[in-house]
Amino acid sequence: MRRAPGGAEAGDHAITEVEVEAEGDAEAEVDAEADPLQEPGVIAAPPRPAAFAALAATRPAPAGAAFLRSGVHARRLLLLKALLVRVRRHRDEVAPETLHGFETAWRLLERTERAAPGVVRSVLDYPTTGAWLAAALTEPAGPALDGHLTRLELVAATAALRAGRPLDLVVQAPGGVLSLPGVGSVLVAPGPVRLTSRSQAVRVRSDDARGAPAALLRLVDARTGAVTGSGPGWRGLRGLAGGAARLEDLDPYRVPPGGVGTPARVAAERPDIDHAAWSAHWRAAGELLRRTDRERATEVGRTVGALVPLLPHGPRSVGATLSVAPGAVLMTPSAGAFDMAETLVHELHHSKLSTLHELVPLYRPGRAALYRVGWRTDARPVAGVFQGAYAHLALADLWRRAMAAPGVPGPWSVRAVQQFDHVHDQVGEALAMLLESDELTNEGREFARQMRQLHASLGASPRARG
Template sequence: MPVGSENAPEDFALHRLSWPDFDELARAAGGARTVRQFRRAERSRRLLLLRGLVDVVAKVPDQCEPLPSPEDAWEILARVQARAPRVLDRILAHPYTGSWVGYTTRLFHHQTTGVCPLWVHVGHVHALAAAAAIHAGLPFRTSVPVWDGGAILPTIGMARLPADEPFSVADVHSDGERVQVRSGSTCVRLPNDRSAEAPGWWPLRHVSVRTRGQSFSVHLDDIDPYRGLHEPVLPQRLSTDEVDTWRALITDAWRLITEHLPEMAPALRAGLESLVPRPAVPFRMPSASTGEAFGSAIVSRPVDGFELAAMLVHEFQHIRLGGLLHFIRLREKDPRLRFHTPWRDDPRPLAGVLQGVYAFFGVTMFWRALAQRGSDRRAAFEFAYWRAGTWDTLQALRDDPALTTAGHRFVEGIAAELGPWQDEPVPADLAEQAVALIADHRAGWRIRHVRPDPDTVRAVSEAWLAGRQRLAGVRVADGRTPTPVSDGSWSQARLDLVRLSFVESADSASWSAVPDATPADLAYARGQLTEAARGYRTELDADPGRPASWTGLGLALSGLGAQAPARALLTCPELVRAVHRRIRTSAANAVAPDELADWIGRFLP
């Protein structure tokens, strides 16, 4: 599976990945050596993109003004390469060098502006060159772009200057030791210890921890403009207290990873070098990464080290897969939004599903390791939930014709590892709860994104109104293409409440703070199923279209043993709701949702 040609010149080093290494990656194995292979390939890819960008921009000098030609930056980088080649490697390996060069190349070729004027994005190459020269101790003089008063020196920090206008230029000068950033009459002198705060100077934060003999170092980047997922963003500087909070969380998370996933720790240490901190989102754990910013993850502040450890494993899986995808294609282009996943509320394309399966395979692995080494019910539930949800999604993916031969091999490698976990012992109540909540999410996805066949809706409605005991010739189609346009909103309250039950008692104030939680949801989470069913009926009386009330009723009835209505509400809720809507407009008397579901459920296979 080489990149390049067997007939390449001898002075070219080909980037190769063996099939055994490929298969190890599919099993979420593979150590730091494979990650370093990805890093070397990323270096070559970024250097090629950088040279290509410099070449095309140099041909249109007006795209650079008021900054110098990118050729000037290239000359500085060439000097760095001659004196300190490892410094150039460091600059090229910086995650946001990758996101910048990809973003700017696309802007230039499409001749669009982006968040900033094009010259600001193109001019970032001068900031990279300046940072490289500073690391190498070279004397130099150059100009860099300034956005809202911030002049970034990637991997080092940001000079803060007066901002009379959104975009301007600053001069950067060094004699090889002392560095100055000047704009007009303002001069920021970088301290000798560039990791220290100084007037007008924000250093790049760094966190280093060590547990069980394994160290982990990561940047806490709140300043680089290209740290965002899709577009550049302004700094969001953390306070000292916030940095201390993150340091404690990272310490706890690294301890958990080295203790429970020691075989993954060396690879993660080699592959994750930068975290982009985001504010906490109550009851959510949003995180993100992009293949262009290899080595970086955007992470919202979690509640505890357990959540952060799971997020780090999750994003590291994305990082590894992103590196692999620069070696080999696992799928053909297929933008159709057609898959359900338990980690997203909208229909997903094949590319997103493949990424999600691999990431949550890692999350499942983490919680499995914790569940195996103790009696932690939280870990056991998370293991049961993610193994079921990831396995279900993987089953929908395995035979997809849009996967390449390598893609099928990769997916089967995941399945070989994940499949046996489905039978591993978990407390029965937790396993049942996990499966029920996966079914809840799938039903909620169907009722919002699958439109039932109008002929079927009409036939079922007429049969009900006629008082028939059979649905002769009527089939409930299960394979209808979903639509991205949602018919109603969704609530994650039941899952949030169940998760909360492992850390707080049911009468705590946090339960009432769960977004969109209703009294029926609270009853369901407490195991009061009769009360929950009654509550969901009341909700549907008030709002017959609410998706979470329909599926909640199905969950409660399933727990009470009412299999026929539960089957209808959890396997084809879109049909039940559509028939209910039609009947309400035709019948003189209201129809009870569970009675209709019971009638439809008796005719389902």
């Protein structure tokens, strides 16, 4: 691995750390490894043609999935570096204790990564970490930015906890909530919170409340980094069956401030959420997808990391995806398995295309034409047309299979027939629009061509063909 000369750059201040670990030992460990890490200064390579074709056809494929996972992580690290540069560049505008906490947290993350790189990657790639980075990077300097910066302490503490690393760390808990991304949260008194570990268990206690009852967090599976908790203020995220997805109803960054969409949909809070209904619909949607298209069911199970309940708004279930938080599906309560299965597939393809576009630009910035598409009442820029065409093409593919797959529920097949024709037509119109547009890159045009191949192969429904 190539390391930058000197091991630290100008302005990289020494920090005092309360987290316990022998830096030298960890350094020796990493240098002894056959480390595959790379020098950073290369543009990400495009996907292999087969992976590109599978992505264009909306089909799950290992090569395409691996390519997108790398893209998510690369973008996450770029935003983390951008935040580090911003903090260093404007360090005089950051409160000293916040700056100290930020630098301490970064060092802790580095050491945890040497021991457990997969765990650190998992925490960094968790959807709300992307949303946090976006919030911090868009926040003007001041107390609100300082509040965002303290989140890195919790990201680092979560990684250390999940990796079973020793901890003796004082962190900030904005709003009295110690939020551990992907794990849960602990309600604490306002002020600093001390995390101390012993035998793979971490005690959480307000720094000025020694002797008071403390929440206890325990690593229960070193292989997966699964954590459970107990004691005052502890609230754990609930897992969803059949994958790594969590019902994310705790993280303060799960929905942007002010909500998402127009009208704005806001996050549902835990007391307002029917967890049994969400879990039941998730399981039923997974079973429905398995009966319809096993590969797509597997893709949903592996790729959706967080299902984020939004407050209900109107009679219809509504979904949303944040480009900085791929893998999170935001949605209002579903009416049942059909509704949730369709939303999961639809939103997952927004995540996929958004990530792909970061790696392989599909359209050019700088143009701002608006187009009419069949599935919306408002005109959309080329990005919206591309996104909508892709997500609806995936649905058309799903519905086409639901018409013919043996063993799928009858009402699901009927619904598929009802939905397929007009969505298939709408996607065809949007693809024609994209292919006539002068806003696509060469790669974008090729991607749209290959989308059109799938579209053509789906053909008309048996009902339409008579």
